[in-house]
Amino acid sequence: MASHPTRPFLRHVLAASTMNTTVLAAAAVAGVGAYALYLRRSSSGDSSGAAKASSSTQNGTFSRFGFKSLRLHSSEQVNHDTKRLRFALPDPDATSGLSLTSAVLTLSFPNGGWIPCLRPYTPVNELDEKGFLELMVKHYPGGKQSTHLHSLKPGDTLTFAPLKGYAWTPNQHRHVALVAGGAGITPMYQLMRGILRDPADHTRITLVWGVNTDDDLFLRDELADLQRRFPGRLRTVYTVSRPVDGSPHRRGYVTRELLESAGLGAGKGEDGDADSVTKVLVCGPPPMEKALTGASGWGGKAAGGVLAELGYTKDQIHRF
Secondary structure: OOOOOOHHHHHHHHOOOOOOHHHHHHHHHHHHHHHHHHHHHHHOOOOOOOOOOOHHHHOOOOOOOOOEEEEEEEEEEOOOOEEEEEEEOOOOOOOOOOOOOOEEEEEEOHHHOOOOEEEEEOOOOOOOOOOEEEEEEEOOOOOHHHHHHHHOOOOOEEEEEEEOOOOOOOOOOOEEEEEEEHHHHHHHHHHHHHHHHOOOOOOEEEEEEEEOOHHHOOOHHHHHHHHHHOOOOEEEEEEEOOOOOOOOOEEOOOOHHHHHHOOOOOOOOOOOOOOOOOEEEEEOOHHHHHHHHOOOOOOOOOOOHHHHHOOOOHHHEEEO
16 A cells, blocks of 8 residues: 555654654554544545445444454465464454555564554455455565564454544546556455445446566456456456466556556546546566656655646545
């Protein structure tokens, strides 16, 4: 994941490695306090045209401010570096209470330390599923939180808090492009399922997903199922930088040429309509996001890049 209104405070907390432990601990506490202040303010803010929350969202586990400790129910190795972690909610009859495009902030104390590590993740199970919260977690060498999460065994606990996401409004855009790199697919997957499962939302979707190896396309079966269930609504384009011999996927990276070949030049959508692609949402590794949007860092705004070269304006681009 990338940009989010709450993440500047996390940047200050996590970039404090040069401070002494006393200052670092104070920064961590201040970060959690800033998160609490954000949630209190956002709970009374304007929804920017988003649909009203359902009863399951209003009454779910994370429908109110606060941290929750969840117990790991199961851990499944999906590929060489990704695990599917399924956490049990306190009430088996409750949903997560998260709204579409929301994420969770995870908090842990790796290796028994007393300085917290905080990282955001996007759930991949249906938001209205009762009793569980499910994450896909990619392990990064040297990554404190991903290493900790991969070490969890069923019965272990992890602390979570809700993070509000992009305010999606059904039918606000005729056609959206979702551009993901690696594990950046998770917020895209959550959003596209929410769009397609809403019978009142007729938005068309083009997904471009770039990965390193064929095995990194860990949601390809789920995406193929969505295409079968919603014909004509979802188009997928995959690119693999190091494909295996005989791979059915194109070799390469997410580039201007790839986006143009996928019909995502602004004003040149696949059906030829001038406003065919009206919103582009991006989530992936920092180098990819910077190349596409010209922005870097958790709080960076779109300021050029490949998408600007293709004719997209800042208002048409959103970084998760």
